[in-house]
Amino acid sequence: MEILSLLADGFAVSFQPLNLGLVIFGATVGLFIGAMPGLGSVNGVAILLPMTFLVPPTSAVIFLGAIYYGAMYGGAISSIMLGIPGASTAVATTFDGRPLAMQGKADQALVAAAIASFVGGTISVVLFTAFAPPLAEVALAFGPPEEFALMMLAFATFIGLGGDDIPKTFFSIFIGLVFSAVGLDIISGEPRLIFFDLPGFFHGINFLVLAIGVYGIGEMLWTIEVSRGNMSLSKANLSVSRIVAAIRRVIKGWKTMVMGSFLGYFVGILPAAGATPGSLMAYGVAKSISSSPETFGKGNVDGVLAPESANNAASTGSMLPMLTLGIPGSPTTAILLGGMVIWGLEPGPLLFVDHTEFVWGLIASLYVANFFALLINIAFIPAFISVLKLPFTILAPIIFVLCIVGGYVPTQDMHDVWLMLIFGIVGYLMRKLDYPLAPAVLAIVLGPIAEPAMRQSLIGAQGDLFIFFSRPISGSIMVVALFLLLLPLFKLLKGRLIRKEQ
Amino acid sequence: MRVAELYMALVMAVFSVYLMWKSAELPIGWIEDEGPGGGAFPFWLAFGMLVCCAFILFNWLRRSSLPAKSEDPFMDRDVLRVFLIVSLALATMIGLIHLVGVYVSLPLFMAFYMRYLGHHSWKLISSVVVSTPIITFLFFEVALTKTLPKGVTEPLFYPLFDLIY
Numbered sequence: 001m002e003i004l005s006l007l008a009d010g011f012a013v014s015f016q017p018l019n020l021g022l023v024i025f026g027a028t029v030g031l032f033i034g035a036m037p038g039l040g041s042v043n044g045v046a047i048l049l050p051m052t053f054l055v056p057p058t059s060a061v062i063f064l065g066a067i068y069y070g071a072m073y074g075g076a077i078s079s080i081m082l083g084i085p086g087a088s089t090a091v092a093t094t095f096d097g098r099p100l101a102m103q104g105k106a107d108q109a110l111v112a113a114a115i116a117s118f119v120g121g122t123i124s125v126v127l128f129t130a131f132a133p134p135l136a137e138v139a140l141a142f143g144p145p146e147e148f149a150l151m152m153l154a155f156a157t158f159i160g161l162g163g164d165d166i167p168k169t170f171f172s173i174f175i176g177l178v179f180s181a182v183g184l185d186i187i188s189g190e191p192r193l194i195f196f197d198l199p200g201f202f203h204g205i206n207f208l209v210l211a212i213g214v215y216g217i218g219e220m221l222w223t224i225e226v227s228r229g230n231m232s233l234s235k236a237n238l239s240v241s242r243i244v245a246a247i248r249r250v251i252k253g254w255k256t257m258v259m260g261s262f263l264g265y266f267v268g269i270l271p272a273a274g275a276t277p278g279s280l281m282a283y284g285v286a287k288s289i290s291s292s293p294e295t296f297g298k299g300n301v302d303g304v305l306a307p308e309s310a311n312n313a314a315s316t317g318s319m320l321p322m323l324t325l326g327i328p329g330s331p332t333t334a335i336l337l338g339g340m341v342i343w344g345l346e347p348g349p350l351l352f353v354d355h356t357e358f359v360w361g362l363i364a365s366l367y368v369a370n371f372f373a374l375l376i377n378i379a380f381i382p383a384f385i386s387v388l389k390l391p392f393t394i395l396a397p398i399i400f401v402l403c404i405v406g407g408y409v410p411t412q413d414m415h416d417v418w419l420m421l422i423f424g425i426v427g428y429l430m431r432k433l434d435y436p437l438a439p440a441v442l443a444i445v446l447g448p449i450a451e452p453a454m455r456q457s458l459i460g461a462q463g464d465l466f467i468f469f470s471r472p473i474s475g476s477i478m479v480v481a482l483f484l485l486l487l488p489l490f491k492l493l494k495g496r497l498i499r500k501e502q
Numbered sequence: 503m504r505v506a507e508l509y510m511a512l513v514m515a516v517f518s519v520y521l522m523w524k525s526a527e528l529p530i531g532w533i534e535d536e537g538p539g540g541g542a543f544p545f546w547l548a549f550g551m552l553v554c555c556a557f558i559l560f561n562w563l564r565r566s567s568l569p570a571k572s573e574d575p576f577m578d579r580d581v582l583r584v585f586l587i588v589s590l591a592l593a594t595m596i597g598l599i600h601l602v603g604v605y606v607s608l609p610l611f612m613a614f615y616m617r618y619l620g621h622h623s624w625k626l627i628s629s630v631v632v633s634t635p636i637i638t639f640l641f642f643e644v645a646l647t648k649t650l651p652k653g654v655t656e657p658l659f660y661p662l663f664d665l666i667y
Contacts, residue, residue, distance in 0.1 A: 167557035174550040185540035393620025397612040409648045433569045451543045459537035
């Protein structure tokens with residue numbers, strides 16, 4: 001019960017006028033930053049961090065937490081309306097959110113995303129409050145082999161549950177991982193894969209360059225082909241009765257949302273995993289437990305509910321190792337961690353003892369931010385729908401311009417803009433030949449985590465590959481991953497056997 | 503479509519070999535007391551790409567994948583025309599950014615696209631062409647303080663920056 005009174009104190013902190021104002025402002029700003037293709041919660045928190053030195057540390061973290069949450073909601077908006085994930089965490093939302101928008105059900109997808117995010121946020125705050133101390137200990141037992149096993153599981157989900165051409169899915173994962181290796185070798189510090197000795201490759205290939213290339217430029221080329229250059233994107237209309245119907249449909253998917261929230265939260269807690277694999281896994285699980293898995297990818301509302309509830313739950317989950325251990329669970333929490341150190345708050349188990357007001361004020365504010373982000377998001381749905389009503393030949397050049405500017409801003413290097421164009425064109429041509437591209441984008445995000453985890457494990461084990469199986473946690477994750485990898489083979493053999501019997 | 507599938511697999515196979523060769527510039531084997539060399543991870547992944555290409559080619563021979571048995575053209579004339587126009591326009595725009603900066607290059611691209619492909623009225627075009635760079639400027643340069651490349655037009659912005667900062 002002590003925890004409940006601490007949480008109540010936390011709510012008192014978050015309802016102080018300054019903090020409440022910052023929460024509402026932060027959620028609104030975050031929503032718009034998240035909705036911009038190419039800008040996500042990391043960019044929002046990083047860019048606005050210096051602004052927060054004007055207010056006390058608790059208020060500052062509350063503001064950044066609100067931006068984080070707002071951006072998580074906003075990421076879904078560009079995934080659904082433009083088919084471009086606003087951030088890597090929203091990649092899985094495009095799989096079904098985009099088809100829904102193309103069918104004129106953009107309002108349904110947006111309502112689903114908003115409510116699922118809210119449910120994910122709510123469940124994860126409850127979980128955080130109940131399980132914070134014991135879970136911190138489990139996460140502490142994670143070493144490089146466990147991290148690598150987790151990455152394997154994320155990739156295996158694509159192979160086992162993706163349903164695309166298997167060699168092409170593997171190809172996509174491999175090429176993404178190779179691109180993630182470009183730049184300086186993290187362990188030896190030597191430059192590698194510097195193509196044609198261009199200096200731009202020294203800072204590596206930013207995930208956003210591939211993501212905006214493939215999902216921005218590639219997607220636009222694809223849409224131009226499908227729409228023959230002119231045609232408005234989709235016919236979305238909005239009315240109270242449609243929103244009520246959408247909410248009814250969302251309530252039917254409560255199981256998916258609860259599953260996504262739990263899965264997302266636990267994946268979010270694991271250091272180095274975070275919201276992106278969490279949302280992709282939730283999508284995979286939702287598809288495999290669904291009674292109609294064939295409708296996934298063609299506009300199933302459950303395909304929006306699962307990743308959106310998971311990524312919001314994961315963003316709360318990733319706060320846990322940051323606050324208790326000082327290990328950031330996601331890039332955004334890494335920046336928050338940097339901020340906390342500047343404000344003189346030492347992360348670690350002692351934070352819960354020495355700065356109770358701060359910890360619980362932050363948790364309560366996340367919850368309040370969650371609520372306001374829902375309200376603001378639903379209030380702006382008509383505005384986002386009206387964007388779709390513009391003729392495509394006006395929307396297309398504006399989106400191209402957004403892609404170019406969004407691709408330039410993170411590194412401020414024209415080299416990345418050229419690379420983005422090449423990725424866009426090649427990605428478009430490959431997509432026409434049924435190469436799945438989402439695995440490549442996932443791989444370039446996870447590569448920088450997977451490679452050092454694998455190499456450190458192997459160094460520790462003197463090159464013995466058995467290390468990944470001999471430790472209990474990593475071993476059980478690896479077994480599940482191997483099962484998923486072999487799943488298509490089983491299906492093939494089963495299909496052959498049935499054919500033989502006939 | 504069938505021909506395109508073959509070419510793509512072959513091009514990607516060549517690219518895999520290039521990546522393997524490039525990775526091999528760093529040690530790809532096991533270094534005593536240091537673990538796998540810096541090139542090992544990309545080398546074996548590129549090898550994996552090559553194996554995938556072999557499988558794709560094998561499926562092409564058996565005609566078992568969808569694009570491998572499709573007789574439709576990869577791109578018909580209209581699609582090819584629009585694809586070439588848009589990609590060349592994008593490349594030209596990015597090239598022009600080096601010379602004259604985003605605030606000249608982006609409006610030119612948008613005007614070309616809306617007039618040539620969309621056949622919109624000049625009134626509509628000019629409103630979009632004028633408002634987009636202003637919003638971009640306010641959002642990125644003023645609110646987020648991220649400067650965008652301006653090429654030779656850089657000096658024109660000095661009075662504006664004096665005003666803001």
